[in-house]
Amino acid sequence: MGKEYNIREAKREDMPAVLELIKELAEYENASDEVEIHVDDLEKEGFDEKNFKCFVADVDGGIEGMALVYFRFSTWKGRTVHLEDLIVRERMRGSGLGGALYNQVVQYGHENGVRRVEWVVSEGNKNAIEFYENTGAEIKKNWYTVHMDEHGIKKNINKYD
Amino acid sequence: MGKEYNIREAKREDMPAVLELIKELAEYENASDEVEIHVDDLEKEGFDEKNFKCFVADVDGGIEGMALVYFRFSTWKGRTVHLEDLIVRERMRGSGLGGALYNQVVQYGHENGVRRVEWVVSEGNKNAIEFYENTGAEIKKNWYTVHMDEHGIKKNINKYD
Numbered sequence: 001m002g003k004e005y006n007i008r009e010a011k012r013e014d015m016p017a018v019l020e021l022i023k024e025l026a027e028y029e030n031a032s033d034e035v036e037i038h039v040d041d042l043e044k045e046g047f048d049e050k051n052f053k054c055f056v057a058d059v060d061g062g063i064e065g066m067a068l069v070y071f072r073f074s075t076w077k078g079r080t081v082h083l084e085d086l087i088v089r090e091r092m093r094g095s096g097l098g099g100a101l102y103n104q105v106v107q108y109g110h111e112n113g114v115r116r117v118e119w120v121v122s123e124g125n126k127n128a129i130e131f132y133e134n135t136g137a138e139i140k141k142n143w144y145t146v147h148m149d150e151h152g153i154k155k156n157i158n159k160y161d
Numbered sequence: 162m163g164k165e166y167n168i169r170e171a172k173r174e175d176m177p178a179v180l181e182l183i184k185e186l187a188e189y190e191n192a193s194d195e196v197e198i199h200v201d202d203l204e205k206e207g208f209d210e211k212n213f214k215c216f217v218a219d220v221d222g223g224i225e226g227m228a229l230v231y232f233r234f235s236t237w238k239g240r241t242v243h244l245e246d247l248i249v250r251e252r253m254r255g256s257g258l259g260g261a262l263y264n265q266v267v268q269y270g271h272e273n274g275v276r277r278v279e280w281v282v283s284e285g286n287k288n289a290i291e292f293y294e295n296t297g298a299e300i301k302k303n304w305y306t307v308h309m310d311e312h313g314i315k316k317n318i319n320k321y322d
Contacts, residue, residue: 036237036276037239046234051234072243073213073245074198076187076198077195077197077198078202082233084234085236109309116310117309117313118306121304122303123303123305132307135313135316138309140308143306144281144282144290144300144302145301145304146279146282147298149299151297153275
């Protein structure tokens with residue numbers, strides 16, 4: 001592409017562009033209805049309460065990619081870094097932004113002295129799985145993610161009414 | 162059993178008993194070497210820095226079970242509650258402590274207004290999967306957990322040395 005890019009920490013004013021990336025990916029996954037957060041949620045959780053950190057790929061002043069991370073706590077390993085989302089705008093795929101954001105996340109884990117960086121991957125995303133394995137990550141195929149959504153939460157709470 | 166139990170928030174002084182439960186489970190899974198945390202990590206992360214919350218099942222003053230939770234941030238749903246571990250001492254299985262701790266975790270999510278409570282389960286743990294599904298949770302079998310451990314982190318960092 002010939003364009004320069006800069007991987008940097010996101011600022012509060014980048015959150016509209018970050019939400020746009022989140023929505024672009026959800027649309028790609030036919031799940032637009034699932035995005036229930038707004039710009040003010042990102043501002044509050046990321047900057048007022050510091051519940052996550054976000055890195056962005058800044059290309060000539062435009063946000064073309066992002067990685068959102070936070071700490072978790074493993075009862076075996078202590079603090080870990082969790083990579084929640086790494087998104088590169090579709091038109092910028094193949095330009096190295098994804099790898100640069102990925103390296104930034106690993107670097108962040110290293111700087112914070114964690115024993116583990118973790119994330120999830122869809123079993124259908126063969127290219128990503130191959131990339132992750134090549135970088136030394138382990139795909140734990142025998143562990144399933146479990147989600148209880150609002151409906152499930154209410155159902156369990158109401159048992160005791 | 163006829164014994165009374167009390168589900169309550171853990172105190173700092175419960176951490177040695179909580180670590181004992183963590184180690185008991187790791188031993189059961191033939192993974193004792195994997196436990197790299199100490200009591201002071203639990204005290205610091207849980208009580209000084211408040212990076213997790215722990216509930217315990219107190220039976221006549223003894224800690225017979227625990228559930229350890231913390232907040233995560235979903236780019237679709239906002240803040241979520243993650244259940245990292247729910248452990249009941251082996252001799253107390255079947256006494257209702259596990260269900261009571263599980264309900265406490267869902268209640269905690271409800272009180273905090275989250276749209277999701279989440280955790281992981283081993284694919285071999287059929288009883289747990291059936292229990293979770295009966296309570297309205299969804300097992301997301303097409304998502305794999307990925308771990309990059311210390312060795313992987315160092316390997317990626319050293320690429321740039």
